[in-house]
Amino acid sequence: MRAFFKSMDDFLRGKGLFAVDAPLAGxxxxxxILLVVCGLFYGAVMGAYSGLEPGRFQQLLFSGVKVIxxxxxxxxxxxxxxxxxxxxxxxxxxxxxxxxxxISTQSCITVVLACLGPFTALWYLSCSDYQLAVLFNGLMxxxxxxxxxVVVRRYxxxxxxxxxxxxxLRFAWFFLYVFVGIxxxxxxxxxISDPKLPVxxxxxxxxxxxxxxxxxxxxxxxxxxxx
Amino acid sequence: xxxxxxxxDSVLRGKKGDPQLLAQGMGHIRLGPLVGGCLxxxxxxxxxxxxxxxxxxTPPSFEQLAASAVKVPAVFLLTxxxxxxxxxxxxxxxxxxxxxxxxxxxxxVPVAVNLTVLASLGPITGFFTLNTTSYHFMKLLNVFFxxxxxxxxxxxxxxxxxxxxxxxxxxxxxVPVQTPEGGELPKLPPExxxxxxxxxxxxxxxxxxxVGAxxxxxxxxxIGAPNLPFELFRAREANIFIDIIRTIGELFSK
Numbered sequence: 001m002r003a004f005f006k007s008m009d010d011f012l013r014g015k016g017l018f019a020v021d022a023p024l025a026g027x028x029x030x031x032x033i034l035l036v037v038c039g040l041f042y043g044a045v046m047g048a049y050s051g052l053e054p055g056r057f058q059q060l061l062f063s064g065v066k067v068i069x070x071x072x073x074x075x076x077x078x079x080x081x082x083x084x085x086x087x088x089x090x091x092x093x094x095x096x097x098x099x100x101x102x103i104s105t106q107s108c109i110t111v112v113l114a115c116l117g118p119f120t121a122l123w124y125l126s127c128s129d130y131q132l133a134v135l136f137n138g139l140m141x142x143x144x145x146x147x148x149x150v151v152v153r154r155y156x157x158x159x160x161x162x163x164x165x166x167x168x169l170r171f172a173w174f175f176l177y178v179f180v181g182i183x184x185x186x187x188x189x190x191x192i193s194d195p196k197l198p199v200x201x202x203x204x205x206x207x208x209x210x211x212x213x214x215x216x217x218x219x220x221x222x223x224x225x226x227x
Numbered sequence: 228x229x230x231x232x233x234x235x236d237s238v239l240r241g242k243k244g245d246p247q248l249l250a251q252g253m254g255h256i257r258l259g260p261l262v263g264g265c266l267x268x269x270x271x272x273x274x275x276x277x278x279x280x281x282x283x284x285t286p287p288s289f290e291q292l293a294a295s296a297v298k299v300p301a302v303f304l305l306t307x308x309x310x311x312x313x314x315x316x317x318x319x320x321x322x323x324x325x326x327x328x329x330x331x332x333x334x335x336v337p338v339a340v341n342l343t344v345l346a347s348l349g350p351i352t353g354f355f356t357l358n359t360t361s362y363h364f365m366k367l368l369n370v371f372f373x374x375x376x377x378x379x380x381x382x383x384x385x386x387x388x389x390x391x392x393x394x395x396x397x398x399x400x401x402v403p404v405q406t407p408e409g410g411e412l413p414k415l416p417p418e419x420x421x422x423x424x425x426x427x428x429x430x431x432x433x434x435x436x437x438v439g440a441x442x443x444x445x446x447x448x449x450i451g452a453p454n455l456p457f458e459l460f461r462a463r464e465a466n467i468f469i470d471i472i473r474t475i476g477e478l479f480s481k
Contacts, residue, residue: 009326012319108320115316118309122438125445128463150320 008034008111011104014154021158024100034107036068038114042140043067043191045117049124049133050193059190059199066188066201067113071106074181082173089165098166101155102173108151112144129224130194131217137192138214141185145178186210231267234260238339244387250394253329261335262304268346269300273449275349278356279365280451291451294459298446299345303338305446306439314431323424336387341380348372363478365450370471377439381432388425440467 007030010016017027047063050056079102086092123136152170159166185191187210189203234257237243248255277295280288311334315327325333355368443449444467451457 005327009319012316013322112313112316112320115312118312119438122309122441122445126441126463126466147317147320 004033004037011107012111014151018104020155024096024103028103031103031107035071035110038107038110039068039071040064042110042113042117042120045120046137046191047193048121049130049195050190050199051195056193056195056199059193062199062201063191063193066191067110070181070184070188071109074177074184075102075106077184078173078176078180082169082176085169085172089169091159091163091165091169094159094162094166097155097159098169101152101159104155105148105152108148109141109144112147113140116140116143130192131221131224133192134217135221141181145174145181149174182214183210186213228263228267230257231260231264235264235268235339235343238336239343241383241386243336244383244390246390246394249387249391253325253332256332256336258332258335261339265303265335265339265342266300268342269303270296271346272342272349272352273297273299275352275356276369276449277451278353279362280453280457282356283360283362283453284451288451288457290457291448294457295449295451298449300342302439302443302446303342306435306442307334307338309438309442310431310435313434314427317431318424318427321427323427325424333384333387333391337380337384340383341376344376344379345372348376361478362450362452363474366474367471367478369450373443377436381436384428384432385425388428392424443467444470 007017011018011030011034014020016022017030041064043062043064043066044060046067047059047061050059082098082102083092083095086095086098091098120137120140124133127133127136152174156166156170160170186208187202190197190200193199238261242248243256273296274292276299277292280291280295284291311331314334315330318325318330323330352369352372356365359365445460447461448455448458
């Protein structure tokens with residue numbers, strides 16, 4: 001436990017194993033541990049909306065596992081196209097370092113999500129509206145993704161000094177990842193799970209377009225606030 | 228108990244913000260006595276808050292008195308539990324040189340000041356409770372006292388942060404600049420300390436205040452509306468900011 005928190009602290013501060021110039025081998029294990037532990041924790045908090053009665057506890061585990069899947073599958077899906085972009089930009093030789101930065105970003109997202117978990121729990125205690133719970137979690141993911149840019153910037157710093165093209169590529173990764181991530185979250189739903197619906201790992205009608213639905217949710221929430 | 232009061236006293240006298248002590252870290256802030264002191268002072272104010280339910284109900288609601296005594300310190304400590312992880316993670320990400328334990332020690336100082344000021348306002352709350360029947364007035368009075376004590380706590384924290392940044396800033400070694408004639412220009416002025424800590428904590432303070440207010444709402448009732456039966460917690464509904472606006476409206480509508 002102590003080693004876990006020490007690693008988390010080093011990771012957040014970019015020290016020791018997680019220093020910019022440290023080799024990937026030693027840190028990869030800890031990056032994955034951080035991702036799994038923090039992802040499971042936030043996912044369990046997300047799933048707590050579904051209720052803590054006997055029979056609904058699986059939702060906590062399902063949501064925890066799905067947060068990890070969401071990040072890892074989105075990452076794997078985006079990686080080939082991002083590699084091609086690096087190749088076209090003429091900076092493919094730097095890709096091992098780019099990969100190091102991107103893997104660290106995944107872990108940072110989950111660490112930030114985990115620290116935001118108590119806010120989500122408080123939100124659930126304050127507000128029983130399902131749609132607002134979905135929106136609040138969306139906001140937490142947005143905050144985590146934006147905060148992880150600190151880590152991206154840290155590891156991308158030397159790359160950008162080498163070639164300014166990395167700066168544009170960094171933005172390209174961010175938009176690509178968020179774009180895919182939102183749709184992946186839609187496919188992997190429910191993370192929060194409506195207490196009126198039975199507990200399930202995936203919805204039967206999993207496929208569909210997230211962007212159309214999120215637009216509808218925002219419009220509906222705005223109408224509610226206005227009335 | 229004596230060590231709790233001694234620790235609270237040194238917090239109030241600003242001894243914990245001594246630049247020389249801050250330069251050595253946060254070890255001089257002792258968590259145990261501070262938490263103990265906060266619990267005690269929170270309970271004292273909670274008793275004054277809960278007094279309204281004893282005096283305005285027949286039979287007197289002693290359950291509300293006990294519940295308020297527990298809930299006031301709980302609001303502060305639970306707010307810290309909710310906001311501390313994010314404060315630590317964001318401050319570490321932004322390069323603030325404070326470990327988790329030191330961050331927690333630093334955060335306990337404004338909480339202690341907040342609760343001390345609040346407890347000192349307790350007798351005034353008690354006085355108004357004795358001669359006021361308006362529930363809305365009592366609610367707004369308590370909101371006002373919480374706000375005042377909160378603002379004082381925040382000011383103490385900001386002062387400590389300013390001193391901490393100054394104390395932890397690396398000593399600046401001015402390099403004399405050589406002029407072409409061989410003369411020396413005066414040394415450059417010292418660099419200002421990095422503002423990342425203060426910025427992070429300022430943002431956190433806003434979050435802490437918002438979460439604290441909402442935590443109070445989640446844990447309500449503290450005073451106990453005279454027309455409602457005693458409940459440990461009320462149902463999930465609206466939020467504190469909407470309720471404050473509604474209460475102001477109701478206070479002046481009669």
